[in-house]
Amino acid sequence: MSTRRERKLSDEERVLWNVIARTTSPLKGKRAVEVPELPVPLAEKPVAAPVQAAQVPAPSAPTPPKRQYVAHSLDEPTRDKLSKGRLPIEGRVDLHGLTQDEAYSLLLTFLARAHAGGVRYVLVITGKGNSKGGDGVLKRMVPAWLNTAPFRMLVSSHDHAARHHGGSGAIYIRLRRRTGH
Template sequence: MKRKRLTDEDRILWSRVARTAVPMKGKAFPDEALEPPPALAGKRQRPLAPAAEPNADMSAGPERHPRRLDAPTREKLAKGRLDIAGRVDLHGMTQGEAHILLLSFLRRAYQADRRYVLVITGKGSSGEGVLRRAVPQWLATPPFRAIVGGYEEAARHHGGGGALYVRLRRRGGGR
């Protein structure tokens, strides 16, 4: 019987769950349950390099930059007239973990032809959390630009300043 290998995303999620569990009396956590995935082992303490500003001019070719969502679209998302096809919560993750999980989540949503998703970053203890600042910068980098068409701060009941509505591009290069 062939064992399925865990993806980096699965390892991140399992690690988060394992940290919340209390071992049975006389038992201990297996060491591998709390180890970071190999791809993240060197990144746990180092922050990711800052990306260019979302609206910065990057004349590196025909790549399109994510724009802000227009007001009517944001309003429709806030009022539930446009469907939020998925959500991902990045609370409590390191930048490395959050980056891998976000890219994987957005790629899967894009492949499934989902249009709007909610990304929950949290606000941080002082209102300017690390992920709250980092995610918009990531969305302007090449791996994300190819699939993200726009983003905007979410409505209060969807997380407000600690969450973003993200519009994914249409497959096949439309608009």
């Protein structure tokens, strides 16, 4: 008789399970199983920088201006090649229906795995937002997340996808090359 060890779900699997579990209803006579939400570690959550009063440095000690990292837009030839299928999109992730915390965790996990696997170009589907004319939260937030510390080591550049890949509701991402391989 073999014993079966219980496997723990990865963060990505737990996010996906939570999304699917919310769309189902239990069988007749059965109770719904409660699945705890995935807590996003505080170190991974994007945090707005605190606003401080302007300080004037002493003239004797000038400080160089801080350089803020901003991921570059894809160059036009690369974007065209992705759009026309001449460069392969090696991975895709759909963030529709996820909360910001779920989408953030799933995106970071997905990009880290893709980068570790040597993937160069991926497609992230954010959706376009609600029908009332406003932009979707994920459509606005994902590009901002790509400029934060956890994503800096992974993302080289990004741009809106071509219409047949989702248009303004999707983003092409070029991942950085792995160093030392």
